Amino acid sequence: MPHSHPETELHNPQSTKPPLDPHLKALENEAIHIFREVAAEFERPVMLYSIGKDSSVLLHLARKAFYPGRVPFPLLHIDTGWKFQEMIAFRDEMVEKYDLDLVVHTNPRGAAENVTPFSHGSALYTDIMKTEALRQALDAGQYDAAFGGARRDEEASRAKERIYSFRTPDHRWDPRNQRPELWNIYNGMIRKGESVRAFPLSNWTEVDIWRYIQAEEIPIVPLYFAKKRPIVERDGMMILAEDPRLELLPGEVKREEVIRFRTLGCFPLTGAIRSGATTFDDIISELETATVSERQGRAIDRDQSGSMEKKKREGYF
Amino acid sequence: MTAPAIANAALDDVTAVVAHPGQEPVRATRDSRPLRLITCGSVDDGKSTLIGRLLWDTKAVKEDQAATLQRDSNGKQNDLGLPDFALLLDGLQAEREQGITIDVAYRYFSTDKRSFIVADTPGHEQYTRNMATGASTADLAVLLVDARVGLLEQTRRHATIATLMGIRQFVLAVNKIDLTNYDRARFEQISHEFKELALSLGVRQVTAIPVSALKGENVVYDGRASMPWYDGPTLIEVLELATARSAQTVGFRLPVQRVSRPGESFRGYQGTVAGGSVKPGDSVVILPSGMVANVTKIVTFDLVRNAAVAGDAITLVLDRQVDVSRGDLIAAIDSQPMTGLAFDAQLVALQPEGIQPGKRYWLKSGSRRQRVQVQPASQLDLKTGKWNHADELPMNAIGKVHLIFDEQAIFDAYEQNRTTGAFILIDPDTNNTVAGGMITAKRAALGGIHAEESRVILSLPADLADQLMATELFAGRREDVEVRRVTAGKAAEIIDTIDG
DSSP states (O other), X not given: OOOOOOOOOOOOTTOOOOOOXXXXXXXXXXXXXXXXXXXXXXXXXXXXXXXXXXXXXXXXXHXXXXXXXXXXXXXXXXXXXXXXXXXXXXXXXXXXXXXXXXXXXXXXXXXXXXXXXXXXXXXXXXXXXXIIHHHHHHHHHTOSEEEOXXXXXXXXXXXXXXXXXXXXXXXXOOGGGOOXXXXXXXXXXXXXXXXXXXXXXXXXXXXXXXXXXXXXXXXOOXXXXXXXXXXXXXXXXXXXXXXXXXXXXXXXXXXXXXXXXXXXXXXXXXXXXXXXXOSHHHHHHHHHTOOSOGGGGBGGGGSSTTHHHHHHHTTOO | OXXXXXHHHHHHSOOEEEOOTTSOOEEEOOOOSOEEEEEEOOGGGTHHHHHHHHHHHTTOSOHHHHHHHHHHTTTOBOTTSOBOHHHHHOOSHHHHHHTOOOSOEEEEEEOSSOEEEEEEOOXXXXXXXXXXXXXXXXXXXXXXXXXXXXXXXXXXXXXXXXXXXXXXXXXXXXXXXXXXXXXXXHHHHHHHHHHHHHHHTTOOEEEEEEOBTTTTBTTTBOOTTTOTTOOSOOHHHHHHHSOOSOOOOSXXXXXXXXXXXXXXXXXXXXEEOOBSEEOTTOXXXXXTTTEEEEEEEEEOSSOEESXXXXXXXXXXXXXXXXXXXXXXXXEETTSOOEEEEEEEEEEEEOSTTOBOTTOEEEEEETTEEEEEEEEEEEEEETTTTEEEEOSSBOTTOEEEEEEEEEEEEEEOOTTTOTTTTEEEEEOTTTOOEEEEEEEEEEOSOSSSSOGGGOOEEEEEEHHHHXXXXXXXXXXXXXTTEEEEEEOHHHHHHHHHHHHO
């Protein structure tokens, strides 16, 4: 070979970050490749932005993929109206800081009928305020590709999801009839009305996400770090008791605990964990010894057996 | 290890440099990039149990997932109190209802040394299609056999498909060794047979391990207590030391995904380096146009780099205004890929419609998509290993085909580059992916003599013949040439005949 063994990283004296370890570098390269491929092949891509840690990584990778240009597609946030307050503040800060285009959508039917997780139960609420809302927003924007932060290690039905996941015009996923996906060659050919969900983080695990956030110094919502916060216990979960709309049920007591969140969704449906993890190192070592998976804190996954697959077939992200 | 792999690895780890006289220094290094592997075997061989065991013993299964398992399996447990692993692996409701796995699933686990991505493919029926999909990105194949049964016809099939897809590292897990009473002679007989099989396919990196997936012996933890006679590595040890893919020994390749023009002053070409390496000052050629330019900058979000290697997602800036668009390939000027209108390839047919002769498909390779006409020539009989004449290829068939393009196509041989040598075919009627293919060679002339009948015969002294056959250049043309080993005297005689 004519090539010598080059030092490929010319260290930027301003940068205090050490180069990424090869494992994270490989995951990053793969994700950037997917971002560029989708942006080049589709007419109207959009990035689903849930404000959580995976979304934060996704956004960071999108900025890297298109540098020195801007992120060439809008971010879409499905706002159920029941997100943690800190999430919304964080979202707006990111949009401002990184010069992003943001589309926020709330299901008008749900808002008009006052659909809440308390009045309608988690299953119906999720169906209307998340799944139906997402379909409305995707239709309204005529998006033909939507990036999502789903990972295959999250849940059993995701293990067989493709990186380009094909959806019918009514947003359905047919797990039995997925396109084969070989090498890193993605088939982006669709008819009008059909769309693709693209998952650049497919091969990442939860620990990878945290190690990458740490290594790349990616901003995240502070709720991921432990702090003394007001909570109530409900259905075996610790719910954050900050929002005035949360009404205490008979027998429930508000108290303070040092807690953090492993995932962030709608606050009434997201359980906190008891944790003293205030740094990235704490979180990672907590994860490495964790005995439960991250989705354990999500009420919606536990509705019924195979419930995530069912939601996905109907268009849930 | 190949040179770029060393270059890659050199960045990754602190490495010990061992100098070999007359060679580039060889670096003894542990490859810490994620290893992608595929597991091949049937339910009967205990494949689900083996993968379940890997996930369980590396603590990739969490308590709530295990609780779901217990709930779903209605108390179905094996005698060791472990959950039914097949339930963990068969993720889709449809599959659970029918009790079969129907698709490729990806699993993740890690040790403190490395992380692993397993493509888990079903062992029956449509295994060719699913195996080919899983194998396309795999660096290593774990083949599973039942120690009581030994090698089966399917073992040969799996090994053949894995080899075709470019996998050059095999592990044979001789499972259920506990049920043979840890019979050493039995294990040695099976591993010997398998090594013969692997060698016949050209695979030299083979490790055979006696395993009890159920009891967890020689998977993550060693089985010394039951098998004091086995002093080889456990499965996880082999996986930790295996080499991640980097068989990219050809020159620099950058398939252009998109052109970045954020303002008047900047024009960069974005893509993932698919082979070799590049640094500022290198001369490159843009294909298919053939225009030449020099690299001025390699831009990434973090910093301007002074080199990039295979696998890096970069933005390349050139020193002059050239017409470059998505689908073009930027390549090293001194080591260019093949360009032409006709190529030979092997492919796997993935859909019920098969591959029809003369039909015009879309071909996608790298970032390039173009029309192609496909002429099947032969089909591989997986039972015998023979290629039989074929005019069309049904689903799951592995075939040799001729590709005929309207516009210039650009490829490397798959043996030399698993990125620029690979392609998929898309049916324009359904938009579905109907084949995965691997380029074997460029065809010299369109409509001329059929390549099968026009092999070049080289009569060479044995040492020269061996040298030639060992070259990379030759590897891509093996189909076209027949090498006959003769004595030096005989070779001189032949030359005399030609001259005279």
